[in-house]
Amino acid sequence: MNVANLSGMELDYWVARGLHDFVREIHFTDSGETVSIRGNDRGRAWDGRFTPSSSWEAASVVLERAQRLEVREQVNRQQAHCVAEFEGGQGTVEGRGDSLRVALLRAFVTSRFGDTVDDLLRQAQALVGLRAEPIGEQTAAPVMRDMPKPDGEIGDIQAQPR
Numbered sequence: 001m002n003v004a005n006l007s008g009m010e011l012d013y014w015v016a017r018g019l020h021d022f023v024r025e026i027h028f029t030d031s032g033e034t035v036s037i038r039g040n041d042r043g044r045a046w047d048g049r050f051t052p053s054s055s056w057e058a059a060s061v062v063l064e065r066a067q068r069l070e071v072r073e074q075v076n077r078q079q080a081h082c083v084a085e086f087e088g089g090q091g092t093v094e095g096r097g098d099s100l101r102v103a104l105l106r107a108f109v110t111s112r113f114g115d116t117v118d119d120l121l122r123q124a125q126a127l128v129g130l131r132a133e134p135i136g137e138q139t140a141a142p143v144m145r146d147m148p149k150p151d152g153e154i155g156d157i158q159a160q161p162r
Helices: 008-018 056-063 100-113
Strands: 023-029 034-041 044-049 066-074 079-086 093-097 125-128 131-134
Touching: 008 023, 008 034, 008 056, 008 100, 056 066, 056 100, 066 100, 079 100, 093 100
Parallel strands: none
Antiparallel strands: 023 034, 023 125, 034 044, 066 079, 079 093, 125 131
């Protein structure tokens, strides 16, 4: 899939994949229509929806990683253009989109993965560097209970004998 064509949830997903220093797990909510992440970005925990393509609050994590950033909005063709360089990226990259935010996010994904990315994997994933590994649903672990101790231990509060 061409990065220049990413939008909406697909763009959100690939941005999350590129934030491997922040995102530990990727999940899908709202019947698989929204990206949800678990992670910790510079002391700020994040556990919930991650929609940078529609929210500057979420996109700010990408903006904070920009080491060089030039943006311009082209009114005639109704397209924004971004030239950027990111921490840990592949040098100077470009991104275009219908808004500055989308152009910035596409540039970020390009800096991490190049001009093309694989198809979206709609399954819970754990990130290991730039690689994502599917994770299954957690199985219910057996409940461990303390075995009854008729004699008790020091500090146990026991009922009065009858």
